[in-house]
Amino acid sequence: MAVTFASTNQNKYREVQSILSTHGISVDFAQVELIEIQSDSLEEIAKEKAKSAFAKVGRRPVIVEDDGLYVDALKGFPGQYSSHAFNTIGNEGILKLLVGSKDRLAHFRSLIAFFDGRTLSISEGRVAGRISDRITEGGWGYDPIFIPDYADLTFGQLREGKSKYSHRRKALEKFAQWYQKR
Numbered sequence: 001m002a003v004t005f006a007s008t009n010q011n012k013y014r015e016v017q018s019i020l021s022t023h024g025i026s027v028d029f030a031q032v033e034l035i036e037i038q039s040d041s042l043e044e045i046a047k048e049k050a051k052s053a054f055a056k057v058g059r060r061p062v063i064v065e066d067d068g069l070y071v072d073a074l075k076g077f078p079g080q081y082s083s084h085a086f087n088t089i090g091n092e093g094i095l096k097l098l099v100g101s102k103d104r105l106a107h108f109r110s111l112i113a114f115f116d117g118r119t120l121s122i123s124e125g126r127v128a129g130r131i132s133d134r135i136t137e138g139g140w141g142y143d144p145i146f147i148p149d150y151a152d153l154t155f156g157q158l159r160e161g162k163s164k165y166s167h168r169r170k171a172l173e174k175f176a177q178w179y180q181k182r
């Protein structure tokens, strides 16, 4: 069983490949730039991304991933704007927005969207946690400021341990179960 993962993000591919290989699903990487529609819904963004990826990789079964970090005290921001927020205000900016806030609760969502030209399927994973007081070492993206509930360290500090219960793992486990039953 093989599927193509379309993304520009090598870090995501490494995590996706290591998780899906444990389910006997082999994953190729197509490093392609995909158009993201503007929407308040992460589901809609992921679905449209999967359809455009399918065309871009030569009409092969494809999966794409869309994530968001949702900070309670910021009413869910950056959410579906996580990528833009990371590239502009970054981790430092998120910490600044939370200065003086006792509420540090946050969660990550990961949506895996699969499309093979006929079937479109979405699998979701979430991990709850909190935003740290400082930027730690390790990881990528928001990893250095996100402490999952199951640990006292940030995703960055957890390094390989991150994959064990991450939002991405939960979404991929659901996807693998669905994919193997087809």
Ligand code: IMP
Pocket (backbone or CB within 6 Å): 009, 065, 066, 067, 068, 069, 082, 083, 084, 086, 087, 140, 141, 142, 143, 155, 168
């Ligand atoms: P996108 O789905 O690639 O648009 O991701 C949204 C944003 O969330 C990007 O800025 C990523 O860097 C960040 N992000 C997604 N997944 C993770 C993760 O596992 N750890 C840290 N940051 C992440």
